[in-house]
Each structure stands twice: as C-alpha cells, then as structure tokens.
Amino acid sequence: MRFRRRTRWVKSITVAGAALLVAGPFVPAAQAQQQGGKVLRVALVQEIDHLNPFLASFASSTMVGRMTWEFLTLPSAEDNTPAPGLAESWSTSPDKLTWTYKIRDGVKWSDGQPVTAKDAAYTFTRIMTDENAQEANGTYVENFDSVTAPDDHTLVIRTKAPQASMTALDVPIVPEHIWSHQAAMSDPVTDSVPVVGVGDGPFLISEYRPNELVRLKANPDYWRGRAKIDELQFISYKNSEAAVNALKNNEVDFVNRLTSTQFDTLKNAPGIATNQAGGRRYRELMINHGAQLLSRQPIGDGNPVLKDVRVRQAIARALDPQTLVDKVLGGYGQPGGGIVPASFPAYHWDPPASARYAFDPAAANAQLDQAGYPRGNDGIRVGPDGKPIELRLLGRASEDFAQRASDYVVSWLGAVGIRVTKQLVSDNEVDQRTNEGNYDLAFSGWGTSPDPDYILSKQTCAALPTVPGSSSSTAFFCDADFDRLYAAESTEFDPGQRANLVKQAQARYYDQVPSVVLDYDNVLEAYRSDNFASFTKQPANTGQIMEQSGYWGFYGATPAGGGANGSGGLSPGAWIGIAAGVVVVLAIGGTAAGRRRKSADDQE
Amino acid sequence: MTNAVSTAAAELDEPRRGTGTARFLLGKLGGAAGSLLLVVALGFLLFRMIPGDPVTTLTRDRPTSPDQLAQLRARLGVDKPLYQQFLDYLSGLLHGDLGTSYGYNRPVSALIGERLGPTLLLVGTATVLAVALGLWLGVRAAWRRGSPFDRTQTGIALTLWSMPQFWLGLLLLIATQGAFPSGGMRSPATPPEFLPQLLDVAHHLVLPCVTLLAVIYAQYMLVMRSSLLGEMNADYLTTARAKGLREDLVRRRHAVPNALLPTVTLVFLQFGLVVSGTVTVETVFSWPGLGLLTYEALRVPDLPLLQGVFVVMAGSVIVMNLIAEVLYRVLDPRVRAQ
Numbered sequence: 001m002r003f004r005r006r007t008r009w010v011k012s013i014t015v016a017g018a019a020l021l022v023a024g025p026f027v028p029a030a031q032a033q034q035q036g037g038k039v040l041r042v043a044l045v046q047e048i049d050h051l052n053p054f055l056a057s058f059a060s061s062t063m064v065g066r067m068t069w070e071f072l073t074l075p076s077a078e079d080n081t082p083a084p085g086l087a088e089s090w091s092t093s094p095d096k097l098t099w100t101y102k103i104r105d106g107v108k109w110s111d112g113q114p115v116t117a118k119d120a121a122y123t124f125t126r127i128m129t130d131e132n133a134q135e136a137n138g139t140y141v142e143n144f145d146s147v148t149a150p151d152d153h154t155l156v157i158r159t160k161a162p163q164a165s166m167t168a169l170d171v172p173i174v175p176e177h178i179w180s181h182q183a184a185m186s187d188p189v190t191d192s193v194p195v196v197g198v199g200d201g202p203f204l205i206s207e208y209r210p211n212e213l214v215r216l217k218a219n220p221d222y223w224r225g226r227a228k229i230d231e232l233q234f235i236s237y238k239n240s241e242a243a244v245n246a247l248k249n250n251e252v253d254f255v256n257r258l259t260s261t262q263f264d265t266l267k268n269a270p271g272i273a274t275n276q277a278g279g280r281r282y283r284e285l286m287i288n289h290g291a292q293l294l295s296r297q298p299i300g301d302g303n304p305v306l307k308d309v310r311v312r313q314a315i316a317r318a319l320d321p322q323t324l325v326d327k328v329l330g331g332y333g334q335p336g337g338g339i340v341p342a343s344f345p346a347y348h349w350d351p352p353a354s355a356r357y358a359f360d361p362a363a364a365n366a367q368l369d370q371a372g373y374p375r376g377n378d379g380i381r382v383g384p385d386g387k388p389i390e391l392r393l394l395g396r397a398s399e400d401f402a403q404r405a406s407d408y409v410v411s412w413l414g415a416v417g418i419r420v421t422k423q424l425v426s427d428n429e430v431d432q433r434t435n436e437g438n439y440d441l442a443f444s445g446w447g448t449s450p451d452p453d454y455i456l457s458k459q460t461c462a463a464l465p466t467v468p469g470s471s472s473s474t475a476f477f478c479d480a481d482f483d484r485l486y487a488a489e490s491t492e493f494d495p496g497q498r499a500n501l502v503k504q505a506q507a508r509y510y511d512q513v514p515s516v517v518l519d520y521d522n523v524l525e526a527y528r529s530d531n532f533a534s535f536t537k538q539p540a541n542t543g544q545i546m547e548q549s550g551y552w553g554f555y556g557a558t559p560a561g562g563g564a565n566g567s568g569g570l571s572p573g574a575w576i577g578i579a580a581g582v583v584v585v586l587a588i589g590g591t592a593a594g595r596r597r598k599s600a601d602d603q604e
Numbered sequence: 605m606t607n608a609v610s611t612a613a614a615e616l617d618e619p620r621r622g623t624g625t626a627r628f629l630l631g632k633l634g635g636a637a638g639s640l641l642l643v644v645a646l647g648f649l650l651f652r653m654i655p656g657d658p659v660t661t662l663t664r665d666r667p668t669s670p671d672q673l674a675q676l677r678a679r680l681g682v683d684k685p686l687y688q689q690f691l692d693y694l695s696g697l698l699h700g701d702l703g704t705s706y707g708y709n710r711p712v713s714a715l716i717g718e719r720l721g722p723t724l725l726l727v728g729t730a731t732v733l734a735v736a737l738g739l740w741l742g743v744r745a746a747w748r749r750g751s752p753f754d755r756t757q758t759g760i761a762l763t764l765w766s767m768p769q770f771w772l773g774l775l776l777l778i779a780t781q782g783a784f785p786s787g788g789m790r791s792p793a794t795p796p797e798f799l800p801q802l803l804d805v806a807h808h809l810v811l812p813c814v815t816l817l818a819v820i821y822a823q824y825m826l827v828m829r830s831s832l833l834g835e836m837n838a839d840y841l842t843t844a845r846a847k848g849l850r851e852d853l854v855r856r857r858h859a860v861p862n863a864l865l866p867t868v869t870l871v872f873l874q875f876g877l878v879v880s881g882t883v884t885v886e887t888v889f890s891w892p893g894l895g896l897l898t899y900e901a902l903r904v905p906d907l908p909l910l911q912g913v914f915v916v917m918a919g920s921v922i923v924m925n926l927i928a929e930v931l932y933r934v935l936d937p938r939v940r941a942q
Contacts, residue, residue: 041792047900049708057662131675135709138672186709210718211892213792233792238890241774242787249782251791294670428656428905435660463670469657472670 038230040532040557042254042546043243044214047236051208052190053172054126054133059547062136062170064214064234066551068199069172070223072101072120072155075450077538077552080344081495082167086115086200087155096162096493097145101155107223109175110197110204117149122176124157132185137171139454162491164498168451170549175200202555203232212236229557244526247272253531256546258524259400260330266526273529276522277537277544278343282336283401283445284475284515285319285409287312291437291476294464300437303391305383310371312513315441316357317364318416319409321518328404332524336517338506339459340452343520343543346499347452349506357516364416373417381417390419394433394442397424402443405518409441435469437476444515446474450549452502456486459509477514523547533560628933636926640919644697647914648690654905658682658706661904680706682907693911702915703908707901712912715897722789723886723893727878729809730816735871737817738824745825746832746863747855758829765822773815773888784811787890812889816882820874827870832863865936869928876924 046060053065073090076083087101107115124147127133127140134141141147145158157166178198182190189195197205202224203216214234218227235252237243244262246252248269258266267274288302289312305311325333334342337356338349351357373381373389380388393409395402402424410420420441425433434442448455457463460483463473485505492498510517523544527535536556537543545553659676668676677683681692696703702712741761745754764772777786785791785808794804835841836859844854883895894913901909 039793055709134672134675139669142669142671188710188714209790211896212788212790215792235788235792236890236892237787238887238896239787242777242888242890245777245782246786249786251782251786426655427903428654428661431660432655432657435657466670466674469660472663472668472673 038559039233040229040231040254040554041233041235041252042554043237043246043252043256044234045237045240045243045255045257048210048214048234050191051196051205051214052185053136053174053196054185055135055190057136060234063547064205064216065172066201066548067203067216067232067554068196068201068205069174070107070115070200071172071550072169073167074170075168075538075549077536077543077548077550077556078540079346080450080539080549081346086120086173090167092166092493096491097159099157099159099166101157103153103155104223105153107200108221109177109200110219110221111175111178113175113177114152115173115175115200116152117155118152119176120155120173121147121149122180123171123173126179127171130185135185140169140171162493164490164492165451165453168449168453170449173200202227202551224555227555227557229554229559232554232557247526247528250528250531253528254525254546255527256523256525256544258526260332260524263332263524263526264330271528271530272526275525275527275535275537275545276332277525278334278341278539278542279521279523279544280341280343280449281445281447282339282341282520283333283443283518284336284339285518286434286439286442286444286475286515287315287513288437288439288441288476289512289514292464292478293468294461294466298437299465299468300439302437303383303389303440304385305373305389306391306440308371309512310367311373313357314364314367314371314416315413315418316513316516317360317367318412318418319357319516319518320359320412321516322359324405324408325519328401328408329519329521332522333519334522336519337510338503339446339448339455339509339517340502340506341448341520343539344448344450344452345539346495347502349503349510351507351510355507355510357513361412361415368416375417379417380419388419389417390421391440392423393420394430394439395422395424396427396430396443398427399443405443432469435465437468444474445521453490456489456502456505459505459514460486475514477509477512479508479512482508482512529560531560533558625933629930632926632929636922639922640915643918643922644694644915647911647918648693651905651907651910651914652686654902656905658904658906662707693908697915702912705901705909706906707904707909708906712908715909716894716912716916719892719894719897722891723895724878725805726809726812726886726891726893727816727882730813730820731874731878733813734817734821735824735874738821739828739867741821742825742828742867743832743855743860746829746836747859749829749833749836754829757825761822761825764818765820767819769815769819769882769884770888772818773812773885776811776815777888780811784808787888789892808889812885812891815888816885823870823874824867828863828867831866832859835859835863838862865932868931868935872924872928872931873921876921878920 044060047058048056048061048064049058050056050061051064053069056062056065071085072087073082074085075081084104086104086107088104090099090101092099101117101120103115103117103120109115124141124144127137128144128147143159143161143163145160147155147157149155159166175198178195182195191208193205193208196208199205199219200223202219202222204219205214206217207213207215213236216232216234218230218232220226237246237252240255240257240259240262243252243255244258244266247255247266250271263274263276266272287306288300289309290298290307291300291302292298321335325331325335337351340347340349342348342350368381373383376382376388378388380390383389391413393406395406397403406422406424410422413420430442433439434444446455446458458472458474459477460473461478462483464476464478465473482505485501485508489498489501489505492501525545527545534556535545535554535558536552537545538548538550538552658680659673659682663673663676681689684692693703700713702716704710705712705715708715741757745757748754789808790801790804791808794800838859841854841859844858845851849857883899885891886893886895887899898910898913900906901913
C-alpha cells in the first residue's frame with residue numbers, strides 16, 4: 001500500500017513538473033506578442049553599480065543615466081561637436097573665465113515641474129560642495145569657482161582658469177526639488193525609482209531590479225519629441241555567448257561588445273543586422289622610458305636602454321600594426337597614429353608619410369646600429385653597459401589579443417636584435433606592475449571621449465604619481481614641449497586653433513614614443529533587423545549605436561515596418577525543443593511507472 | 605546558552621550519557637568557533653595577496669584627477685597600515701558589519717543578502733534533486749550490481765561528472781534551440797502576478813538546474829552505491845529474507861538505512877557549499893547569484909566584498925559540518941557509544 005501511494009505521488013510530481021516546463025514558455029511568448037515591436041530589449045553584459053548619477057561610474061550605468069537626464073550640451077550625433085541640450089546657446093566673457101548658458105524654455109521634469117537654470121546650478125554646486133557626490137563627475141567641476149542661476153533661464157559658471165572643454169560637461173542635470181531632499185548620497189533610496197525615475201531625457205526609469213533589469217518608458221513630453229518606441233529594457237547577461245544566443249532566439253534585440261568570431265557568425269544570421277563602427281579606444285604597446293614620480297624620483301625596474309628615444313623609435317619601426325589588425329583582430333580595427341582615435345576626426349592626428357614609423361626592419365636595424373648598439377656574437381644587440389638588450393613584454397593572460405600579439409612582437413623585435421620574453425599574467429598584476437613602473441614593454445589601452453582634454457591631460461607631467469603605484473598617467477610621459485601644447489590647447493577657445501594644438505601635442509607624443517599606438521579597435525554590435533529598421537549612429541553612418549556620448553542611438557530606434565517582435569517569441573526550433581522535452585519527460589515517467597509495475601508483479 | 609548547558613551537565617553526576625553529549629557538543633562548538641576565527645584572519649590576508657590596486661581598477665577609463673584618487677584612497681581606507689585595516693575589519697565584524705564594498709559603495713551584507721536568494725534557489729533545488737536522484741540510482745545500481753543498468757548508469761554518471769559545467773551549460777543552451785531562456789531569472793515582459801512570475805522563474809530555472817544536477821549527482825550515486833555494496837552480504841539481510849520479507853522491503857528497511865551514513869556526511873558537506881553557489885553556471889546563465897558576485901569582486905579586487913563573501917561561505921560550510929557531526933551521532937548509536 002505504502003508502495004502504491006508513493007508511486008502515485010512520484011507520478012503526480014512528474015506530471016506537474018512537465019506541465020510547468022511546457023507552460024512556462026507560453027507566458028513570455030504571449031507577452032512578446034503584445035509588445036509589437038515597440039519595446040527595445042538590449043542585452044547588457046556589464047554590471048550596473050548605481051543609478052544615482054552622482055555615483056554611477058560603470059560604463060553601463062552612465063549609459064542608462066544618459067537616457068534619463070538631459071545635459072547642458074552634448075556631442076552631436078553627426079560629428080561629436082558640441083550640440084545644444086538644455087542650453088540653447090552659450091557665450092564666454094572676454095577674460096575667458098565666465099561662461100553664460102541660456103537655458104531652454106518649456107522643458108518639464110516628468111513630474112510636471114519646469115526645468116530651470118536653478119536645477120543646473122544645484123547639480124554642479126552639489127558636486128562641488130558634497131564630497132560624496134563627486135564619485136562620478138568630480139573632475140568636471142574641479143576648475144569651477146562658482147555656479148549661479150541669476151534667473152530661471154540663465155546659468156553662469158565662473159572658472160578658476162580658462163577651460164576649453166566647457167561645452168563637453170558630461171554631467172547629467174538632475175531636478176533640485178527631488179535631490180535636495182537626499183541628504184546622504186550613499187542612501188540606497190537614491191538608486192530607487194521614486195528618486196531616479198524623475199527625469200527630462202528621452203526615456204524615464206520605471207523599474208530597477210538589481211542584477212536583472214532596468215526598464216525605461218519613453219518620455220511622452222520629451223522636448224525633442226517622443227521616441228518612436230514605447231519602452232527600453234536593459235537586460236543583464238553575464239556571458240556574451242549567452243547574450244548572442246538570446247539575440248538569435250529573439251529574446252533580446254540588441255547586443256554589443258561582440259568578439260570578431262561572434263560578429264562573423266551573426267553577419268549571416270537571418271533577421272539580424274550587424275554594425276561595425278570605428279572605436280573610441282586606442283590600443284598601445286607601452287615602452288618604459290623611465291617611470292618616475294611627480295618629484296622626478298625614478299621608480300620601477302625598466303631597462304635603461306629604453307630611455308634612448310632612438311631605441312624607442314626603432315622599436316616602433318620594427319612593429320607592423322597592420323598585421324596585428326589583420327591576423328589578431330580579424331580585420332576589425334584600424335592601425336593607429338595619434339592617441340585620439342579616428343572616430344573623432346576633428347582632433348584625430350595621423351602622421352604624415354614623412355614622419356610615420358612604417359614597418360621597416362632594415363631601417364630599424366640601421367637606426368640601432370647608428371645609435372651605437374652593436375650586435376653581439378649571438379645576434380643580440382649589446383647596450384652601453386655591455387649586457388645584451390633583453391626586454392620583458394607584459395600582457396594580460398585573460399586577453400586573446402595579448403596572447404597572440406605577443407608572439408608577433410617577440411619575433412619582430414628579435415629580427416632587429418632585441419630579445420623579448422613574454423610575461424602573460426593576471427589583469428591585476430599587469431595593472432599593478434605598470435603602475436609601479438616594473439615593466440619594459442606592456443600591452444595597454446584607453447578609452448577616449450569626444451573632448452580630447454582628458455586623454456591628453458593623462459600624458460602631462462602633472463599626472464605622474466606622487467607615490468609609487470598611484471599613477472594617473474598612462475605611460476609616465478613627462479615632456480616640456482607636450483605640456484606647453486597641452487596648456488595652450490586647454491585654454492584655447494577657438495575650435496580650429498584648438499584642434500591644431502591638439503594635433504601638435506599628439507605629434508610630439510608620437511615623436512617621443514612613450515608608447516606605440518597600435519590600433520583603434522572597431523566596436524562590434526548586432527541587432528534584430530526584423531524588429532528594428534534603424535538606429536542613429538554617432539558619428540553619422542560610421543559610428544556606434546550603444547554606449548555613445550549621448551542618447552542618440554536608442555532615441556533614434558525605428559521599429560521595422562509594423563512587424564511585431566518576432567511574431568511573438570517562439571521560433572520553430574523552440575517548438576521542437578519543447579516537444580522533445582515533453583517526449584523525454586513522458587518517456588522517463590512511463591518507463592519508471594512500467595518498471596515499478598513489473599517489479600511489483602514479480603514479487604506478489 | 606552553552607554556559608547553562610555545561611553547568612547543568614556538571615551538576616548531574618549520574619546520567620553519564622548526558623555529560624558525554626554536552627561535552628561532545630561543547631567540543632564541536634568550540635572547534636567550529638575556532639575554525640571561524642581562522643577563516644576571518646585567513647580571509648583578510650589571502651585577498652591582500654592578490655596583486656592589483658582597487659583604486660586604479662575602479663577609476664580606469666573615467667576622468668579622475670590625482671587629488672580625487674588620493675581622496676578615494678582615503679575614503680576606502682587602503683592608505684592605512686595593514687594592522688590598522690585588520691583591526692578596523694575585526695571591530696566591524698564584531699558589530700555584525702561586513703564593511704562597505706569598494707565597487708558598489710554599498711554595505712557588503714546588503715549585497716550578499718540580495719544575491720543569496722537566487723543562489724539558494726538554484727543550487728538548493730539542484731542539490732536536493734541531485735541527492736534524490738543520486739541516492740535512488742545508487743541504490744538501484746548496487747542492488748543489481750554488474751547488470752546492464754548498473755553499468756550504463758555508472759558510466760553516464762561518471763561521464764557527466766567529468767564534464768566542465770561551463771561547456772555543458774553552453775551546449776544545453778545551444779541544443780535546446782530557444783525552448784528555454786538564454787539567461788536571467790525572470791523575463792521583463794512577465795506580468796507581476798504571483799503565478800506567472802512563479803512559472804517564469806521555474807522556466808528560467810530549468811537549464812541552469814539541469815546543468816548543475818547533471819554534473820553533481822554522480823557523487824551521491826557512487827557513494828551510495830559503494831556504501832550499499834558493503835552491506836550486501838551482511839548476515840542481517842539473510843535474516844530479513846528468511847523472515848519472508850519482499851526483496852523491496854529488505855532493501856528499503858534494512859540495507860539502505862545502514863548504508864546511508866557516509867552519504868549523510870557528504871550531503872551535509874554539500875549543503876554547506878550551496879551558499880557559495882557556482883560561479884560557472886551562474887555566469888553561463890546570467891543567474892543573479894552569489895558566485896558571480898565573487899567573480900566580479902575578484903577582478904577589482906573589492907577586498908571588503910571578498911572578505912564578506914568568504915566569511916559567509918566558509919561559515920556555512922562550518923555550520924553544516926557541525927550539523928552533520930551532531931546528526932551522525934543521532935543516526936548511528938555506535939558513534940554515541942564511543
């Protein structure tokens with residue numbers, strides 16, 4: 001009896017389980033049908049730390065913020081030049097210290113209150129006066145003396161020194177009537193919808209489930225006009241393969257940060273379109289030419305031979321970035337020049353043919369011969385101390401690029417008589433050793449913004465570390481000529497003149513070779529073309545859609561001609577999968593039941 | 605509480621079994637407390653050996669001035685001497701404060717609490733199913749040792765046991781062709797009512813749970829199988845059969861309970877590991893659990909978060925171990941007699 005009862009129990013559980021598995025898929029499928037192409041589902045492969053715009057520092061968090069709060073000015077979708085946001089227009093005083101912004105009339109917060117210059121003044125003042133509000137955007141106000149709003153439509157910012165990047169303040173303007181009630185920035189309530197849900201951008205945050213989802217609704221009263229989609233969802237995926245799978249299965253509409261292999265397979269997938277865009281990062285080979293502290297005290301254990309600029313130039317001539325792009329990056333990159341990537345054409349500098357370090361081992365050899373580094377008996381060149389020149393090449397073991405490119409670098413430099421040993425270690429160890437100057441050569445790379453000021457500032461003497469390991473300099477570069485050009489650039493308000501100075505500064509960097517800019521990686525993205533016809537790219541035609549400087553990409557999302565989201569979710573393959581699942585469950589259940597009956601018969 | 609037990613035990617001279625139990629319990633509790641202390645100290649030192657500067661990692665690719673960096677260092681407390689950091693950490697722990705995460709700028713206990721639920725759901729479900737399946741198959745396999753059933757089941761279990769979870773998970777994801785969600789715990793489009801949410805979570809749970817189950821059930825099966833094989837020729841089974849009991853009852857009432865002991869230890873040890881989750885499966889299926897949090901914290905390195913997670917994980921293993929030892933005594937009179 002006991003036996004029988006248990007069998008029935010097992011059976012009912014099996015049936016319930018099977019029902020659950022089969023019924024489960026119908027729920028989202030039915031929902032998907034209701035969405036009707038008006039919901040844009042974006043896979044987010046990076047974490048969100050905060051929605052609170054004063055604390056949000058991860059790239060994905062700032063991206064969500066960009067959708068929600070309007071900026072004073074922002075880089076345009078066409079060419080990244082400053083475009084009006086909340087500020088309709090702006091002007092500077094003759095002494096270049098006072099900036100006056102005219103704030104747009106008629107813009108409303110999503111709770112109905114008007115957006116005024118006082119909100120902007122509050123936002124900047126809060127960052128200047130509240131130490132805990134400086135986490136995300138503290139740098140932008142460092143040079144601010146005062147920020148005031150004489151009336152609702154006028155914002156006046158006084159700076160301590162002239163600053164050219166005042167039309168590139170990447171600071172979201174928040175409503176004073178909400179945030180003035182938030183005394184403590186660290187309070188978790190500042191990440192909740194009642195606080196961050198009040199905005200004036202194209203989309204408004206309506207739901208936040210940490211580690212799972214951020215849901216945004218289109219702002220019906222957005223001053224540029226309502227978005228063409230109703231809802232924008234950022235869905236967390238911790239694994240890019242899973243995100244790609246979700247795109248193929250029509251569970252998401254948009255995926256970025258693809259690898260070249262993933263990109264190639266998606267290129268030919270039905271219902272999916274790909275976007276290969278010029279990137280905003282430069283990849284470099286750092287050369288330790290004498291790491292030092294701000295006090296000019298040398299640190300680290302870099303090979304002294306690298307202090308000779310002729311050796312660094314010879315190394316640059318011995319490398320072939322085009323081969324790295326073709327063989328290692330699958331062609332998805334652009335060989336480098338200056339440290340401002342080609343995606344920012346106004347400030348990008350490309351070396352002229354006469355100054356370029358073209359791949360030329362013979363020329364590199366000749367330069368090293370001339371500089372007085374003869375080859376020893378084993379073919380390795382000998383330094384002034386009589387020792388053979390041996391360099392360590394540091395790279396991230398986790399990174400495909402470092403693993404494969406390091407072999408090329410070893411053989412290229414070997415051909416000009418420099419022995420290189422690979423040291424592929426953990427990300428943290430690479431960071432630590434490069435910060436402390438304990439390397440000879442190292443693979444690295446940095447992201448840049450539309451305004452070149454920040455990335456140039458990291459190459460100045462002022463960025464050198466005060467104590468070992470605390471560097472904010474990217475390559476320990478410290479050069480009087482460069483510093484002079486940087487200082488001139490950062491206070492030059494004429495766009496043409498400024499661009500010229502920025503390019504000269506890059507030329508100086510290129511000439512001194514503290515690092516070799518290898519390439520600008522492409523940004524690889526893919527989306528469901530059966531659900532969405534187009535997005536706005538930045539810059540126009542060639543740029544990226546996600547993680548722009550601004551909200552243009554998703555704001556400009558255009559649903560495909562009246563089509564529902566993938567006609568409601570489940571592909572034929574999904575149905576086959578469900579059927580197979582049901583068959584398996586029934587088979588297991590049936591076998592178990594049959595066997596039990598048999599054994600019971602045997603024994604009675 | 606423990607004090608009361610010990611004085612009560614000391615006063616009673618006569619019933620020696622009670623004294624033994626109290627001494628046993630006290631000893632075990634003391635041992636557990638000692639282990640926990642070691643874990644706390646070890647957790648502090650271990651993660652400080654990871655190379656890398658949290659401040660540099662956190663500020664990479666975002667505009668920060670040298671002044672800001674110094675300010676951040678001071679706020680995080682990483683500029684203090686090591687012994688001072690350790691003392692701060694200890695005094696925090698005594699007040700039940702696990703510290704504040706560097707990366708998330710939030711209390712570690714809140715972060716862990718947020719992630720604990722999903723991990724318990726996933727790993728707990730998979731472990732319970734794995735125990736049930738493993739024990740059931742183990743008993744069947746041992747009872748008919750050498751049969752085709754035994755050989756195929758042992759073969760399958762061992763094959764699955766040796767598969768990398770990551771690979772198996774991705775394989776399942778691709779093979780099911782979208783019948784199950786590619787990741788996450790809930791779909792954004794599911795209505796907020798209870799039943800649809802429940803179905804949705806169950807639907808999302810299937811693939812990660814099956815992946816985990818497939819890889820871990822083998823250990824229960826093999827331990828149960830070998831343990832039962834040890835009992836197969838025991839005299840008491842002959843006696844039971846001689847009494848005229850059905851084969852099924854002989855197995856269930858006599859053989860299995862005696863063979864269960866080593867398995868109980870294993871099961872409780874595994875329950876202790878439930879909290880730590882499983883980094884690989886959580887990563888493949890974007891399950892918002894604790895394993896993933898650890899992985900992300902390691903990259904910074906987010907020292908307070910790592911320490912907190914380490915203490916919670918190790919603590920749960922210690923507690924489960926303690927329960928297993930006590931339960932063992934209850935289950936097996938032979939242990940009690942010693």
